Amino acid sequence: MTNVRKEELYKSCKTYIDERLSRIQGRIASLQEALTSESKSSAGDKHETGRAMIQLEREKLGKQLAEVQLLQERFKKVPLQNKSDQVIQGSVVYTTKHHYYIGISAGEIIVAEERFYAIAPDTPMGKILMGKSIGEKISFNGTEFKIKKIE
Template identity: 25%
Template sequence: MNEFKSKVYQTALRQLKEKEALLNEERKNMIESILEEEKNSAGDKYETSRETITQDLNTIEKQIKQSKLDLEELYRLQTIKDTPASVQEGALVRLGADWFLMAVSIGQVKIEDTKVFLMSKDSPLGELLIGKKKKDQVSFRGKIQLIEELI
């Protein structure tokens, strides 16, 4: 695997693991808050507070689940070693000055001074890029761009 592409994967995996650790810590704190509320409260105020915390906890649980799925997908895509002939999942693509990794939609990572945007094949730009080859052009948001590199 290309060294730059390997760094992109490692950085993205590290960021996802850090995010998951923060979410787990937040979940732990919320559970402690629920238990503390049980000791200190009674009545309507208690019920409202507990419901709010429970809803927040459910949101955190969903985020943790998605983070785990994103990690699994990145690990799976990282095993692809061959340089693809066309844009597909796992491909690293340069459009003009911008880099994109066709993986999971988690935003951007920074490798030294280079920003790489991680996006899903189902994103609007991802759908345009899938199947294209190096030197093909795509029109996105009224701007025509050339696929400069495909790794």
């Protein structure tokens, strides 16, 4: 049986990805529309500069889109149901300092009035937590804390 908090954290991360993807796709569609209307204009150098700026923005958005799609693929590998005595991908980790969800980097998430930080296993904190067990002490940025619980 899955933990309700873990399900909520998982859903929040999925929503984070979906919203980010939707925003980028919307901006790409707007740029495409701007490029089309820019093509109908014939104002010489100004026209070419406008097209170049739109193209640069499209390239930037294309990179962001690729990043989000990669994030989506990585998130598909995060198990919703897992049980381990050690911190693994998909774990909810309670420490004496903060609480973490090991999945993707999606920032702060509040579930049942508790603050969690959604982090990826390859982030500095994720690397420190991965493989650790309940009771282990951890030091990060000069602060020492202890793992209280792993779900």
